[in-house]
Amino acid sequence: MDRWRNKAAIVTGASSGIGAAIALDLVKAGMIVAAMARREDRLEELREKLSQDLQSKFHSVKCDVSDEEEVKEKFKWVDETFGGIHVLINNAGILRATKLIHDGNTNDIRDTIETNIMGVFYGTREAYRSMKSRNIAGHIVNVNSVAGHFIPHIPGHFANMYPPSKHAATAMTETYRQEFSSEGTDIKITSISPGAVKTDIFPEEVKNLMKDGDCVVLNPEDVSNAIVFCISTPPHVQIHELMIKPLHEQF
Numbered sequence: 001m002d003r004w005r006n007k008a009a010i011v012t013g014a015s016s017g018i019g020a021a022i023a024l025d026l027v028k029a030g031m032i033v034a035a036m037a038r039r040e041d042r043l044e045e046l047r048e049k050l051s052q053d054l055q056s057k058f059h060s061v062k063c064d065v066s067d068e069e070e071v072k073e074k075f076k077w078v079d080e081t082f083g084g085i086h087v088l089i090n091n092a093g094i095l096r097a098t099k100l101i102h103d104g105n106t107n108d109i110r111d112t113i114e115t116n117i118m119g120v121f122y123g124t125r126e127a128y129r130s131m132k133s134r135n136i137a138g139h140i141v142n143v144n145s146v147a148g149h150f151i152p153h154i155p156g157h158f159a160n161m162y163p164p165s166k167h168a169a170t171a172m173t174e175t176y177r178q179e180f181s182s183e184g185t186d187i188k189i190t191s192i193s194p195g196a197v198k199t200d201i202f203p204e205e206v207k208n209l210m211k212d213g214d215c216v217v218l219n220p221e222d223v224s225n226a227i228v229f230c231i232s233t234p235p236h237v238q239i240h241e242l243m244i245k246p247l248h249e250q251f
Contacts, residue, residue, distance in 0.1 A: 001029040001030065002030075004029065004031050005029075006030060007032065007082075007087070008082035008086055008087075009026050009032070009088070009089065010075065010127065011023040011034070011035050011036065011089040011091060012037070012063070012065050012088075012090055012091050012092035012119065013036075013037055013065070013093060013143075014035035014037050014043060014046070014091070015035075015037035015038075015039045015042035015043050016042060016199065017198075017199030017200055017220045018143055018194075018197060018199060018220045018224060019035075019037070019089070019092070020035075020220065021220035021223070022091065022224040022228075023046065023058070024046065024049065024224075025221075025227075025228055026089075027050060027054050027057045028054065029228065031057070031086075032059070032082050033057060033058055033059065034059045034078045034082075035058060035059065036061045036062075036065070036092075038062065038063070038064050040061075040062040043060035043061075043062075044060050047060060061077075061078075065092045065120075065123060066114035068118075071123060072122075075123070076126070078130075079126075084130050084131065084134040085126075085136075086136055086138045086139070087138060087139050087140075087141070088123060088127040088138070088139075089141045089143065091143040092119050093116050093119075094115045095112070095159060095160070096109075096111065096160045096161070096162070097157060097160065098160050099160070100158075100160055100161065105160070108161070109160065109161045112162060112165050113165060116161075116165035116166065116169065117165050117168045117169070120169060120172060124142075124176060128140070128176075131185070131187050132183070132187075137185070137187060137188075137235060138187050139188045139189070139190070139231045140189045140190070141190045141191075141192060141227055141230060141231065142172070142189070142192070143192050143194075143223070144169045144192060144193040145162075145163075145166040145193055145194060146194065146243060147159065147162060147163040147166045148163070148168075148170040148191070148193055149167075149193060166193075169191065173191040173240070174240075176189045177240060188231075189238075189240070190227075190231075190238070190242065191240065192223060192226055192227055192244070193243040193244070194222075194244045194245075195245035195246055196216070196217045196246065196249065197217060197219070197220060197223060216247065216248050218245075222244065226244055
């Protein structure tokens with residue numbers, strides 16, 4: 001991680017779960033972190049978890065990744081303030097637990113697409129522009145899911161547009177890899193696909209299963225450790241896809 005010391009990283013969806021864990025870990029590793037989320041108060045609470053000498057490296061940035069103009073504005077601020085974007089963690093994501101065939105859930109479907117697909121697109125485009133213009137050999141990490149590779153079946157629980165959106169993230173990661181290479185850049189891109197993780201994304205009934213021990217899960221820190229490993233690889237090594245499951249996961 002030495003080459004990233006005092007370089008800027010953006011973490012979206014940083015107010016809880018995997019985003020919160022990786023934002024803290026990157027600061028502790030010496031990076032300047034722009035932690036982005038819609039809930040700025042949660043970001044400030046997260047910042048307080050750092051020691052006094054590290055808090056100056058943690059910057060709370062209110063941003064809704066589904067809003068293209070807001071993403072442009074906030075990414076431009078990071079680029080101009082910290083001398084370029086070196087690492088982007090596309091972590092923001094939502095899950096709406098309803099069936100696709102139900103009437104009246106159009107807004108849920110649209111919100112999922114706007115956050116999980118368009119949010120990745122907006123962020124990656126702006127980070128790429130910063131990296132390319134400054135000749136930065138940066139790294140973009142898409143926090144994907146095992147649901148981006150197959151459709152998990154949990155009886156009685158339906159994930160709506162979430163699996164299709166994560167399949168899109170899988171395809172987008174490979175498309176970006178090809179485009180970054182064709183443009184002659186040394187920008188890396190990685191898809192991290194965890195199994196079940198103890199985060200706020202799940203509906204309450206699924207969270208209760210996790211609490212009761214009826215569902216084996218990863219901790220957010222487990223995924224953060226994997227992300228740090230991926231961005232720590234030598235310049236000639238690119239981990240393109242990494243799947244992580246808790247031991248004994250059933251799907």
